[in-house]
Amino acid sequence: MSARSTSVPGLGMLRETGKLFALGLDIGRGIFQRPFQLREFIQQAWFIASVTIMPTALVAIPFGAVISLQFGSLASQLGAESYTGAGSVLATVQQAAPLVTALLVAGAGGSAICADIGARTIREEIDAMEVLGVSAVQRLVVPRVLACMLIAVLLNGMVSVIGVLGGYFFNVVLQGGTPGAYLASFSALAQLPDLWVGELKALIFGFLAAVVAAYRGLNPPPGPKGVGDAVNQSVVITFLLLFVVNTVMTLIYLQLVPPKLG
Amino acid sequence: MAVGTSGEVRAVGRARRHGGAPAAAVEPLREGAMGAEVVIEGLTKSFGKQAIWRDVTLNLPPGEVSVMLGPSGTGKSVFLKSMIGLLKPDKGRCEINGIDVVTCSERKLYDTRKLFGVLFQDGALFGSMNLYDNVAFPLREHTKKSETEVRRIVLEKLELTGLSGSEDKLPGEISGGMRKRAGLARALVLDPEIILCDEPDSGLDPVRTAYLSQLLIDLNAQIDATILIVTHNINLARTVPDNIGMLFRKELIMFGPREVLLTSDEPVVEQFLNGRRLGPIGMSEEKDSAQMALEQEQADAGHHDGSTEDVRGIVPQLQPTPGLPERQGAVRRKGRVAGVLHTLPEPAREGIIASLTPEERRYYGIPEPAVTAGSRMPAHHGDLDAGDVAELPSSPAWPGDEQSAPTRPLRRRRGGS
Ligand SMILES: Nc1ncnc2c1ncn2[C@@H]1O[C@H](COP(=O)(O)OP(=O)(O)OP(=O)(O)O)[C@@H](O)[C@H]1O
Ligand SMILES: [Mg+2]
Numbered sequence: 021m022s023a024r025s026t027s028v029p030g031l032g033m034l035r036e037t038g039k040l041f042a043l044g045l046d047i048g049r050g051i052f053q054r055p056f057q058l059r060e061f062i063q064q065a066w067f068i069a070s071v072t073i074m075p076t077a078l079v080a081i082p083f084g085a086v087i088s089l090q091f092g093s094l095a096s097q098l099g100a101e102s103y104t105g106a107g108s109v110l111a112t113v114q115q116a117a118p119l120v121t122a123l124l125v126a127g128a129g130g131s132a133i134c135a136d137i138g139a140r141t142i143r144e145e146i147d148a149m150e151v152l153g154v155s156a157v158q159r160l161v162v163p164r165v166l167a168c169m170l171i172a173v174l175l176n177g178m179v180s181v182i183g184v185l186g187g188y189f190f191n192v193v194l195q196g197g198t199p200g201a202y203l204a205s206f207s208a209l210a211q212l213p214d215l216w217v218g219e220l221k222a223l224i225f226g227f228l229a230a231v232v233a234a235y236r237g238l239n240p241p242p243g244p245k246g247v248g249d250a251v252n253q254s255v256v257i258t259f260l261l262l263f264v265v266n267t268v269m270t271l272i273y274l275q276l277v278p279p280k281l282g
Numbered sequence: 283m284a285v286g287t288s289g290e291v292r293a294v295g296r297a298r299r300h301g302g303a304p305a306a307a308v309e310p311l312r313e314g315a316m317g318a319e320v321v322i323e324g325l326t327k328s329f330g331k332q333a334i335w336r337d338v339t340l341n342l343p344p345g346e347v348s349v350m351l352g353p354s355g356t357g358k359s360v361f362l363k364s365m366i367g368l369l370k371p372d373k374g375r376c377e378i379n380g381i382d383v384v385t386c387s388e389r390k391l392y393d394t395r396k397l398f399g400v401l402f403q404d405g406a407l408f409g410s411m412n413l414y415d416n417v418a419f420p421l422r423e424h425t426k427k428s429e430t431e432v433r434r435i436v437l438e439k440l441e442l443t444g445l446s447g448s449e450d451k452l453p454g455e456i457s458g459g460m461r462k463r464a465g466l467a468r469a470l471v472l473d474p475e476i477i478l479c480d481e482p483d484s485g486l487d488p489v490r491t492a493y494l495s496q497l498l499i500d501l502n503a504q505i506d507a508t509i510l511i512v513t514h515n516i517n518l519a520r521t522v523p524d525n526i527g528m529l530f531r532k533e534l535i536m537f538g539p540r541e542v543l544l545t546s547d548e549p550v551v552e553q554f555l556n557g558r559r560l561g562p563i564g565m566s567e568e569k570d571s572a573q574m575a576l577e578q579e580q581a582d583a584g585h586h587d588g589s590t591e592d593v594r595g596i597v598p599q600l601q602p603t604p605g606l607p608e609r610q611g612a613v614r615r616k617g618r619v620a621g622v623l624h625t626l627p628e629p630a631r632e633g634i635i636a637s638l639t640p641e642e643r644r645y646y647g648i649p650e651p652a653v654t655a656g657s658r659m660p661a662h663h664g665d666l667d668a669g670d671v672a673e674l675p676s677s678p679a680w681p682g683d684e685q686s687a688p689t690r691p692l693r694r695r696r697g698g699s
Contacts, residue, residue, distance in 0.1 A: 140409070147368050148406035152420050153396045 043157070043235050047165055050158040057163045064167035068129040072175060076124045080179040083120055084186030087111050092195045104191055105202035109210050112183035113218045114273075119266060121175045122225035125168060126258040130233035133164050134254040137237030138247035146238065156238070165230040172226025173219055180218060213277050221269055225262050232258045317345040317508035317611065318379045318397050318475040320365070325374035325384075327357065327364055333532055334360050338374070340527060340537040342476075343618060345506040345611030347498065348537075349519045351554060352529035353563050358512040359403055361529070362478050365510075366398055367391045378476065396424060399474030399507075403481055405465035407453040413440065414449035417468045424472065439467040442497065444490075458485040466494075470501065476508045477501070483515040491515060495522045495600055503602035503609045516555055516593060520544060521600045524615050528554065530563070538626070539619050541637075544596050545629035555594050560587040596633040620646035 088108040095104045137160065140146050146156045191197040236254035240246040320342035327334045334357035342348055352358050363369045365376055367383040375382050381394050407416045417436045421427055427435070440446055443463040453461055462485050469477060479498070483491040495518050502509055513519055519526060520540075527537030530550050536543060543551055553561025560581050562569055581587050602609060616638065623631055635648055643649075 143409065144402050144404065144406035145408055147363070148400070148402060148408070150368060151366050151395055151398060151400045152423065153392045154423050155392070 039239070040232065040235050043161075043238070044231050046157050047162055047231060047234075050155065050162040051166065053155075053158050053162075057159055060160070061163035061167055064133075064164050065170055067132070068125070068167055068171045069174070071128045071132060072124045072171060073178070075128060076120065076175050076179060077182060079120055079124065080117075080182040081186045083116050083179075084108075084112055084183030085190040087116060087183070088187030088190045089195065092191050092197060096195075103205050103208070104197055105188070106205035106208050106210055108187045108191070109184055109206060110214060112187060113180045113210070114214050115266075115270070117176050117179040117183055118218050118221035118225060119262070120179050121172050121222050122229060122262045122266075123259065125172045125175065125226050126229035126233075126262065127255055129168055129171065130229040130258055131251050131255055133168070133230060134233035134237040134251045135247060137161070137164075137234055138240040138250045141238055141240055142242075142244065142247060161230075161234045161238075164234065165227060168230035169223050169226040172222040172229075176219055176222035180215070211277075217269070217273050217277070221266065224265065224269070228261055228265065229258045232261065316475075317506050319344045319377075320476065320508060320510075321375070321377040322365070323375045323377075325361075325364065325371050325376055327360060327369065327371045335529060335532045335534065338529075338534045340534060342508050342510060342525075343611070343615065344508055345502070345609070346524040346615055347502055347509040347511070347522060347611065348525040348527065349523040349540075350510060350512045350527050350529065351514075351519055351543075353554070354514075356529040356532075358529060359480055362400070362480055362510070362512060365478065366395055366400060396472070397475040399469035399472065399477045401462070401465045401469045401477075401479040401482055403484070404458070405453070405461035407461055407464055407468070409453050412450050412452055413445060413456070413464050413467075416453070416464060417449075417471055420468065420472050435471060436467075439471050440464075442470070443467045444493070459487070459490060462486060463490075463494075466497075473505050474507055477510070479509070479511045479513075481513055482511060483513055483518055491518060496603065498522060499600050499609070500602050500606055502611060503606045506610045508611075516557065519555075520593070520597050524599075524612065539615075539630065539634065540599070541596050541630040541633035542626055544594055545627070545633060546594075552594065556592055558587050596637070599637075616642060617646070620648065623648065 088104075091108045091111065092104045095107060137146070140160075146160075149156050149159065188199075188202060191202055192199050233254045236250040236257070237247075240250035322341070323339050325338040326336040328336075338361070350358055350361065360369060364371045365378075365383070371384055374384065376384055378394050378397065381390055383391055383394055386394070407413070408419065411419065414436055417439055418432050421432045421435060437446070437449070440449055443466055445460060445463055445467065448456060448460065448464075453464070456464070462482065466479070466482060469479075477498075482494055482498070486494060498509060498511070499522060501507065511518070511523065523540055525538060526540045526543040528535050528543065528551060535548070535550065536546070544555075546552070550562050552558075553563055560577055562574070564573060577587070599612075619634055620638075623634060626634070635643065638646070638648065
């Protein structure tokens with residue numbers, strides 16, 4: 021959008037990125053400003069939960085199953101059946117759960133946030149609020165970002181549990197694995213930091229999804245169609261961002277936390 | 283600290299403006315309740331390469347009502363938004379009670395905005411709240427009033443704007459004119475020192491517009507707020523304001539006492555006031571001389587140019603409803619205008635002199651009017667001069683001392699009398 025106003029290619033993108041960062045900082049500052057908008061926060065958390073829980077649960081079961089089946093067949097080919105459980109749990113808790121959560125929070129929650137704020141922007145509600153001396157970031161964006169982060173963490177926990185249960189079911193029932201071996205290998209490979217890092221990822225993904233959605237919502241291309249475009253862009257940008265951030269975080273985690281079976 | 287600064291500025295402004303006027307007539311009813319003063323200097327705004335307006339300089343004297351005219355798309359809404367710091371101008375100053383909203387810190391900006399009541403072009407109500415909550419919003423945000431007190435104020439403002447009984451409706455469930463009035467109710471709820479109205483009359487029927495004009499004048503009499511109205515309604519522009527300005531071709535072509543613009547013989551003003559096709563304003567903002575010549579030819583051949591009669595000339599100003607206090611802004615304005623009278627063009631001067639009472643004339647040392655002014659201007663159809671029009675907005679050529687005068691007198695048209 022802003023690339024049009026500049027001659028150097030890529031400068032527009034750089035500028036947008038800068039503004040996105042600035043909004044992120046504003047939000048960080050807004051979190052500590054009183055009065056905290058508790059009502060808005062609860063309403064938004066409830067709303068985001070209500071649009072994400074069902075799809076997340078429905079996605080989590082097949083996701084756990086696929087990982088478990090794939091890993092099970094691979095492990096049996098290599099003669100490492102005893103590690104089936106551990107492997108699929110690690111994959112689910114560390115990678116699959118935060119990503120599934122993030123995709124759904126961005127796709128369902130983020131798009132709703134972007135559309136809501138975008139519509140308010142083009143109806144000049146945001147301007148009106150600013151003129152009444154109320155910061156729209158503090159009043160509208162901060163509660164949404166916090167709600168998104170909270171729900172992402174909760175959903176991540178839920179996906180982990182459902183994914184592991186699903187994996188167990190498919191491995192034990194369909195692939196004829198032994199329940200004892202599956203459970204025993206849990207503690208052989210997996211460790212508590214795996215869960216923490218999964219939750220941390222979810223927290224950061226939730227934050228990113230909400231910030232991008234709010235940014236696009238506050239700066240939509242002009243006109244009602246602009247809001248539609250903004251929603252679309254916000255989801256795509258978030259997805260791209262999430263995969264990059266996930267890669268970086270995984271690399272850092274693998275460097276910092278030694279694997280259990282050194 | 284902000285309070286101290288603004289108090290100082292007001293005191294200075296007051297001393298300067300009505301130094302020698304009779305004390306009884308000039309002192310505001312409530313000390314400190316006077317509207318804010320707005321000083322705008324050299325304000326310039328562009329979006330990317332598209333210049334909107336440049337070098338706008340004007341002064342909204344405290345407590346006076348001003349109207350901004352201009353063809354659609356000349357950036358009137360952008361001007362209002364720049365005044366409240368929603369859009370950042372490229373250059374210039376806009377001081378509200380001495381605080382420059384262009385450069386001040388965010389915290390100061392938010393504080394300054396609390397002085398404003400703003401009516402947006404399409405109401406800008408919060409879509410998820412009903413009318414009651416919309417109007418109550420500023421009270422709940424910025425005051426510690428109890429809910430019963432909030433209720434009393436909100437219902438009073440809704441009644442004032444004729445919306446009693448609709449408080450439970452959502453903005454999506456009411457008509458455009460009602461949204462406009464609800465937006466006004468919300469703008470008034472904190473008793474602002476400055477009221478900005480973006481086309482308060484669009485979407486309203488003529489009767490409601492008349493009520494609204496009266497409402498704004500009454501309000502001004504009661505709380506002495508500085509008011510700036512953007513409008514296309516010529517009737518409102520003729521009867522309501524103390525000052526009128528006009529934006530055209532990316533410039534503020536004039537801003538000054540209402541009499542100046544209403545008696546002006548600038549082709550743009552004349553065309554705009556009379557709503558004619560004949561003149562420098564075209565469908566897309568500017569017209570080329572070929573198009574003007576063609577239209578002139580058609581008009582000479584008898585083709586109707588869309589206007590009815592010449593509505594220029596000074597008409598009596600709308601007064602507050604009987605029983606309300608006198609408008610302090612109007613009282614201060616008399617002294618202010620008397621001071622710059624000699625710089626105004628002849629017809630405007632006559633109009634102003636005619637509007638004063640004999641005592642006031644004697645007080646300000648102004649001679650009795652020679653002719654009865656306030657009469658209609660003779661029709662001006664057909665004296666358009668394309669060359670004259672084309673050079674109209676040249677760089678402002680004001681003598682330095684007139685810059686400091688509260689308002690700018692009309693620039694004389696080249697080749698005019
Ligand atoms: N956010 C924006 N970005 C880019 N251009 C803008 C923006 N807002 C307004 N403009 C441009 O500024 C110009 C003036 O717009 P503005 O809305 O101020 O006109 P106006 O004088 O209020 O017209 P009207 O009388 O029809 O309301 C228009 O040409 C418009 O395209
Ligand atoms: Mg406008």
